[in-house]
Amino acid sequence: MHGSKILEEADRLMTVCNSCRYCEGLCAVFPAMEMRRSFSDGDLNYFANLCHSCGACYTDCQFSPPHEFNVNVPKTLAIARAESYAAYAWPRAFSGAFARNGLAISIIAALSVAAFIFGFAAFNDRQVLFGIHTGPGAFYALMPHNAMAALFGAAFLYAIVALVMGVRAFWRDIGEPIGMLADPPSLWQAMKDAGELRYLDGGGVGCVNEDERPTDRRKIFHHLTFYGFALCFAATCVATLYHFLLAREAPYAWWDLPVVLGTLGGIGLLIGPAGLFAEKSKRDPALVDEKGAGMDTAFIAMLFLTSLTGIALLLLRDTAAMGPLLALHLGVVFSLFVTMPYGKFVHGIYRYVALVRYAKERRQAGHTV
Ligand code: SF4
Ligand code: SF4
Numbered sequence: 001m002h003g004s005k006i007l008e009e010a011d012r013l014m015t016v017c018n019s020c021r022y023c024e025g026l027c028a029v030f031p032a033m034e035m036r037r038s039f040s041d042g043d044l045n046y047f048a049n050l051c052h053s054c055g056a057c058y059t060d061c062q063f064s065p066p067h068e069f070n071v072n073v074p075k076t077l078a079i080a081r082a083e084s085y086a087a088y089a090w091p092r093a094f095s096g097a098f099a100r101n102g103l104a105i106s107i108i109a110a111l112s113v114a115a116f117i118f119g120f121a122a123f124n125d126r127q128v129l130f131g132i133h134t135g136p137g138a139f140y141a142l143m144p145h146n147a148m149a150a151l152f153g154a155a156f157l158y159a160i161v162a163l164v165m166g167v168r169a170f171w172r173d174i175g176e177p178i179g180m181l182a183d184p185p186s187l188w189q190a191m192k193d194a195g196e197l198r199y200l201d202g203g204g205v206g207c208v209n210e211d212e213r214p215t216d217r218r219k220i221f222h223h224l225t226f227y228g229f230a231l232c233f234a235a236t237c238v239a240t241l242y243h244f245l246l247a248r249e250a251p252y253a254w255w256d257l258p259v260v261l262g263t264l265g266g267i268g269l270l271i272g273p274a275g276l277f278a279e280k281s282k283r284d285p286a287l288v289d290e291k292g293a294g295m296d297t298a299f300i301a302m303l304f305l306t307s308l309t310g311i312a313l314l315l316l317r318d319t320a321a322m323g324p325l326l327a328l329h330l331g332v333v334f335s336l337f338v339t340m341p342y343g344k345f346v347h348g349i350y351r352y353v354a355l356v357r358y359a360k361e362r363r364q365a366g367h368t369v
Contacts, residue, residue, distance in 0.1 A: 007080060010044040014033050014047065016071055021034065026057055026267070027052060027057075031367070033047070042078060043175075044275060049084065050358060052197065054200050055207060055209070056205070056207070057073045059208050075289060078289035078292060090169065097329075101343055101344075102298040105335070105343055108339055109302065113335070119143075120326070120327040123143075124142055132318065133323075134318050137250075138250075139250055139322075142327075143326070151334070152330075155337040156337050162342075163346065165363065167353055174354075182364055183356070183360055184299070185359070188258075190352055191352075193359070197226075207324075209283050210283060221271070222276065224268040224269075225272030228264075228265045230262050231264050231268065232306070239258040262310065262315065266311045270304060271301040276300055277304075280293075296344055298344070309325065309332050312328075
């Protein structure tokens with residue numbers, strides 16, 4: 001007996017696959033499955049988060065619908081994966097945010113943007129809000145740096161704590177002692193596998209999307225999104241160091257490191273999410289968890305809007321539009337931070353942790369990873 005219907009179905013499929021083993025070269029899920037004879041809830045959640053949803057095992061399967069065995073691994077693992085996000089949410093009271101995620105994130109984003117706009121209007125008179133501010137410290141004419149740092153630092157800290165607690169719950173569920181996470185070779189191997197999206201390639205030929213012809217488009221757009229996000233995060237870190245260590249205040253010149261990193265990251269975060277959305281809207285419905293569409297779209301939209309408002313702020317920061325655009329950008333970024341533990345962002349974290357476990361158990365079993 002399993003904890004949910006979808007885990008019962010995942011068990012049935014893995015039992016069929018464990019007899020067949022035709023797909024063992026496609027990704028990490030099948031080799032991980034082959035190391036087991038029976039599957040606990042934690043094992044199935046581990047497989048679900050190890051799956052990159054490339055779709056190859058559906059098109060390659062001789063037992064996929066309309067065969068009576070009805071084997072659909074990508075869809076089943078996608079549903080199990082989404083349910084696992086809610087099960088690991090911290091605090092548990094917020095796990096319901098995953099049920100109608102698109103709506104929940106839209107409401108939080110709208111409230112956050114509205115709060116910044118009304119806050120800016122309430123604490124600044126009209127001349128300041130619509131005035132032209134240039135040079136170092138220009139942003140802080142509208143919101144003091146200390147208030148900005150305290151608010152965003154608290155939101156970021158909260159997101160980190162909630163994500164760490166989620167990882168703890170996942171790690172416990174998949175039956176591993178917490179100390180195993182400190183295994184450096186496995187952490188490094190998982191970092192390489194995640195960094196190159198090794199298992200989003202259908203065993204080397206590419207991902208299937210709208211038809212059976214494999215393509216690398218989803219992988220490329222994922223890379224642009226991930227590295228775009230990483231560059232934007234690096235830009236924020238460098239700017240924070242500039243402020244506190246060098247006493248250099250934002251905004252910076254276009255050639256300065258935070259702006260260069262942020263602009264490159266911003267371009268990635270425009271093209272990547274737009275491409276992922278285009279691919280998603282064409283994807284064969286047989287491969288996806290339809291209920292998860294809102295969560296996927298909300299996360300893609302949040303990343304896109306973060307970049308769009310950031311680039312608009314960069315381009316128009318010397319004009320009277322700077323005040324309203326700063327409120328808009330801060331509102332979007334704040335809502336992105338506070339919703340990170342309750343949306344699609346967690347897929348990257350749990351998938352990385354699943355890859356750590358995979359690397360560890362492969363090495364323990366004497367296989368090359
Ligand atoms: S997905 Fe189909 S072909 Fe692949 S291992 Fe499972 S049963 Fe075999
Ligand atoms: S969809 Fe791709 S990653 Fe997921 S189990 Fe099938 S082959 Fe592996």
